[in-house]
Amino acid sequence: MIKELANVVAIGVGEITVTSQIKSSCGGCAQVDTCGSGQVAKALPQAKLTLTLPYDTNAPKNTLKLGDSVMLALPEKHVLSSAGQVYLLPLFGLITGSAIGQWLLKQQVFSHELFALALGVAGGYLGYRFAKFQQKQGKKSACLQPEIIAVLPSVDLTK
Incomplete structure (x- = not known):
């Protein structure tokens, strides 16, 4: 399973909207200050990914609120x-x-x-x-x- 942490930013009828921080794969090594890719990763602002997912808000077990964090998964x-x-x-x-x-x-x-x-x-x-x-x-x-x-x-x- 591929997992990602996201925050609930909107709750609509039968759907929720979540945002997740897009992580750059660059920036973790010791050469980040001298590498061209590292400089580009530091210069560009971190982008956010927004998804609208189906969600049954009427079910008694579903009690999401704005600001909650959810763990999303894909097989x-x-x-x-x-x-x-x-x-x-x-x-x-x-x-x-x-x-x-x-x-x-x-x-x-x-x-x-x-x-x-x-x-x-x-x-x-x-x-x-x-x-x-x-x-x-x-x-x-x-x-x-x-x-x-x-x-x-x-x-x-x-x-």
Whole structure:
């Protein structure tokens, strides 16, 4: 499970909005002051990610309040599967289109290499569109919806 801590910033009818601090992977090593990536990470402000999640506010066990911290989780299996599709399908389309283009060029169906190149680019684009279609399927997108696995109530410091 991939876990992330987020804060509740809005509660609506059947949904909640949470924000999470985007963490830079840079900044933890001893070379952060001399590294170009470290300088860029320090110069840019830390961004926040905002998500709106479905949430049944009428259920008796659901007692979220503004300011509460929640632990969100995604199954690692689904994230890896999705990343594999997004990266590999366009690459596979590019390689397949290029191979077919080269074969057609050798068979003298194409008169110039630019046609073979265009077929490779078209294959890569078709792979991209197919990956995008796969990610928008109802079952696939439901698997990538973060779930609230724990609620950490806000601490009132005025008491």
